[in-house]
Amino acid sequence: xxxxxxxxxxxxxxxxxxxxxxxxxxxxxxxxxxxxxxxxxxxxxxxxxxxxxxxxxxxxxxxxxxxxxxxxxxxxxxxxxxxxxxxxxxxxxxxxxxxxxxxxxxxxxxxxxxxxxxxxxxxxxxxxxxxxxxxxxxxxxxxxxxxxxxxxxxxxxxxxxxxxxxxxxxxxxxxxxxxxxxxxxxxxxxxxxxxxxxxxxxxxxxxxxxxxxxxxxxxxxxxxxxxxxxxxxxxxxxxxxxxxxxxxxxxxxxxxxxxxxxxxxxxxxxxxxxxxxxxxxxxxxxxxxxxxxxxxxxxxxxxxxxxxxxxxxxxxxxxxxxxxxxxxxxxxxxxxxxxxxxxxxxxxxxxxxxxxxxxxxxxxx
Amino acid sequence: xxxxxxxxxxxxxxxxxxxxxxxxxxxxxxxxxxxxxxxxxxxxxxxxxxxxxxxxxxxxxxxxxxxxxxxxxxxxxxxxxxxxxxxxxxxxxxxxxxxxxxxxxxxxxxxxxxxxxxxxxxxxxxxxxxxxxxxxxxxxxxxxxxxxxxxxxxxxxxxxxxxxxxxxxxxxxxxxxxxxxxxxxxxxxxxxxxxxxxxxxxxxxxxxxxxxxxxxxxxxxxxxxxxxxxxxxxxxxxxxxxxxxxxxxxxxxxxxxxxxxxxxxxxxxxxxxxxxxxxxxxxxxxxxxxxxxxxxxxxxxxxxxxxxxxxxxxxxxxxxxxxxxxxxxxxxxxxxxxxxxxxxxxxxxxxxxxxxxxxxxxxxx
Numbered sequence: 078x079x080x081x082x083x084x085x086x087x088x089x090x091x092x093x094x095x096x097x098x099x100x101x102x103x104x105x106x107x108x109x110x111x112x113x114x115x116x117x118x119x120x121x122x123x124x125x126x127x128x129x130x131x132x133x134x135x136x137x138x139x140x141x142x143x144x145x146x147x148x149x150x151x152x153x154x155x156x157x158x159x160x161x162x163x164x165x166x167x168x169x170x171x172x173x174x175x176x177x178x179x180x181x182x183x184x185x186x187x188x189x190x191x192x193x194x195x196x197x198x199x200x201x202x203x204x205x206x207x208x209x210x211x212x213x214x215x216x217x218x219x220x221x222x223x224x225x226x227x228x229x230x231x232x233x234x235x236x237x238x239x240x241x242x243x244x245x246x247x248x249x250x251x252x253x254x255x256x257x258x259x260x261x262x263x264x265x266x267x268x269x270x271x272x273x274x275x276x277x278x279x280x281x282x283x284x285x286x287x288x289x290x291x292x293x294x295x296x297x298x299x300x301x302x303x304x305x306x307x308x309x310x311x312x313x314x315x316x317x318x319x320x321x322x323x324x325x326x327x328x329x330x331x332x333x334x335x336x337x338x339x340x341x342x343x344x345x346x347x348x349x350x351x352x353x354x355x356x357x358x359x360x361x362x363x364x365x366x367x368x369x370x371x372x373x374x375x376x377x378x379x380x381x382x383x384x385x386x387x388x389x390x391x392x393x394x395x396x397x398x399x400x401x402x403x404x405x406x407x408x409x410x411x412x413x414x415x416x417x418x419x420x421x422x423x424x425x426x427x428x429x430x431x432x433x434x435x436x437x438x439x440x441x442x
Numbered sequence: 443x444x445x446x447x448x449x450x451x452x453x454x455x456x457x458x459x460x461x462x463x464x465x466x467x468x469x470x471x472x473x474x475x476x477x478x479x480x481x482x483x484x485x486x487x488x489x490x491x492x493x494x495x496x497x498x499x500x501x502x503x504x505x506x507x508x509x510x511x512x513x514x515x516x517x518x519x520x521x522x523x524x525x526x527x528x529x530x531x532x533x534x535x536x537x538x539x540x541x542x543x544x545x546x547x548x549x550x551x552x553x554x555x556x557x558x559x560x561x562x563x564x565x566x567x568x569x570x571x572x573x574x575x576x577x578x579x580x581x582x583x584x585x586x587x588x589x590x591x592x593x594x595x596x597x598x599x600x601x602x603x604x605x606x607x608x609x610x611x612x613x614x615x616x617x618x619x620x621x622x623x624x625x626x627x628x629x630x631x632x633x634x635x636x637x638x639x640x641x642x643x644x645x646x647x648x649x650x651x652x653x654x655x656x657x658x659x660x661x662x663x664x665x666x667x668x669x670x671x672x673x674x675x676x677x678x679x680x681x682x683x684x685x686x687x688x689x690x691x692x693x694x695x696x697x698x699x700x701x702x703x704x705x706x707x708x709x710x711x712x713x714x715x716x717x718x719x720x721x722x723x724x725x726x727x728x729x730x731x732x733x734x735x736x737x738x739x740x741x742x743x744x745x746x747x748x749x750x751x752x753x754x755x756x757x758x759x760x761x762x763x764x765x766x767x768x769x770x771x772x773x774x775x776x777x778x779x780x781x782x783x784x785x786x787x788x789x790x791x792x793x794x795x796x797x798x799x800x801x802x803x804x805x806x807x
Contacts, residue, residue, distance in 0.1 A: 131669035304496035304698035333669035
């Protein structure tokens with residue numbers, strides 16, 4: 078018998094990708110991954126690293142990759158991170174799953190932003206912990222509701238740059254959410270898998286202002302390496318040992334050649350600037366188009382998404398648009414106030430495709 | 443706060459590998475992986491497959507790999523397996539974790555053989571389900587205890603060829619355990635990750651005799667591909683959809699290049715015969731040596747392990763032997779009757795190393 082909490086999970090967004098893949102000539106703005114392929118120098122390094130014996134690595138990952146990640150995270154957060162405070166995982170997903178599974182019991186509650194990335198709720202459903210959702214910020218200030226809900230929460234998830242809105246926390250906002258978590262004695266998970274992809278302001282890690290937090294990273298989006306499934310979690314070494322027990326049970330260890338490829342990507346990351354410039358161009362174009370369409374939206378300042386309100390039911394809109402030859406993701410699964418919004422993954426389509434997509438959207442609306 | 447069931451997990455065997463890696467000139471018979479590297483033609487295929495875009499695959503895996511696995515599993519079990527009845531996973535570990543997480547609640551009990559592979563209990567500890575352990579067979583017949591314990595169990599795990607004993611179920615035994623599970627209305631998990639590595643009789647899948655079962659497979663041991671982290675689960679397509687929800691939450695999808703390499707290994711598996719012949723030679727040597735040492739043991743008929751009784755406390759013996767320059771794993775964590783046995787992973791060491799190891803064992807005993 079399948080457990081109730083698994084049985085009841087609906088992977089509703091799949092309806093979109095299934096319908097879109099059946100439609101001939103459909104511009105795919107629904108897929109949450111870069112249009113770029115993994116950089117050539119990373120692939121070339123992987124080809125060479127294949128000379129090594131492809132056996133198990135330790136559960137926490139290859140030492141030189143842990144060192145490289147520690148270096149990057151120290152630089153990013155301004156807090157000294159040591160290699161033993163890093164565990165490499167099978168994508169950011171495994172890192173988040175291991176964290177929830179290590180810390181959140183059935184009676185515990187995770188607080189997530191409204192709107193936020195679906196898998197926080199998916200992982201919670203599998204793990205069996207509760208989830209509360211509320212808008213964290215309004216005009217740069219914490220909302221009253223987040224302060225109230227944090228009182229009862231056991232963990233707060235923050236994601237900047239964010240999926241689906243492409244929102245980037247300011248330094249003040251980062252500090253505010255980090256301090257709220259500390260005040261309310263909540264553990265803080267700061268998911269920074271898009272941190273390299275900011276277009277206006279620099280990324281500021283909330284982890285810099287909070288000692289009771291874990292940071293999630295990944296090469297998937299920042300380095301166009303989604304297929305390699307390499308992410309990580311950063312926390313005190315004692316906590317890492319606990320997460321490693323769960324990770325040991327989940328996957329034994331991350332893929333070795335993926336770890337070596339990730340090392341090369343972090344060691345020689347000159348490719349990131351070019352990708353970011355291209356995403357920025359697309360972002361500028363998308364903002365201009367959304368304005369022309371008269372859609373309201375939160376400024377997309379990072380990641381690879383925009384999340385406009387389209388003025389009608391998000392599922393209806395998304396299904397109709399596939400018939401018009403452009404796929405976007407309905408906002409409804411992302412949050413309680415998002416049932417008239419859609420997510421546009423401009424990172425997934427090259428400029429020409431993106432233009433074709435917006436021509437179709439404009440014609441249809 | 444770390445959850446109690448995670449906090450209480452002891453990865454005790456790590457003490458052995460830690461001590462062994464500090465000892466200079468130590469023969470490593472503790473490591474559960476092949477001495478062979480991934481076959482060259484598989485690596486070469488992976489190098490070529492790197493030309494493809496390295497993006498996400500679907501959670502259930504690349505279609506052509508699912509087809510290839512379905513072909514292999516149909517051939518092996520004699521039951522027609524279709525591609526939609528296969529989910530590719532991040533190693534056999536993820537397959538087992540997803541299965542337990544999908545099916546075993548807190549009040550549910552998994553029944554495992556005594557002795558058996560530790561991760562069944564590790565995964566259960568993370569997942570929160572109960573575990574019962576008993577010896578399944580005695581002189582080729584089901585024991586009274588397994589019949590009794592199956593009454594209250596929700597899932598029965600069977601592993602053939604087995605870790606740690608290297609035991610291979612006969613056709614009659616396979617049928618008996620499969621029918622017991624059906625009689626008692628227990629779900630059956632049949633873990634066959636060593637199925638290619640039998641030295642006397644052919645492997646017989648219990649899944650052939652049971653409709654309410656899931657089969658676990660992997661390229662890790664059969665194809666010397668532990669570092670690639672590619673395994674799978676086979677079950678009815680409706681169940682696969684449920685497991686895929688959990689796998690989606692755990693890792694999103696398996697590593698792409700690993701899947702493509704696994705395809706090559708299954709498509710051109712001429713390398714397996716040579717490895718098996720070499721393992722058989724080592725097995726014959728180990729059996730002879732264990733006899734000379736006067737140790738009792740179950741006949742190792744498959745996998746890459748032997749599990750002799752050494753006549754003293756298994757932890758004491760294992761720790762002492764590292765000082766003598768040979769590492770084996772204490773039996774105690776594997777089962778309730780195994781605290782005077784040790785696991786010898788002869789698959790992990792080439793013949794010359796193995797001989798050196800046994801010289802040291804004989805000198806010390």
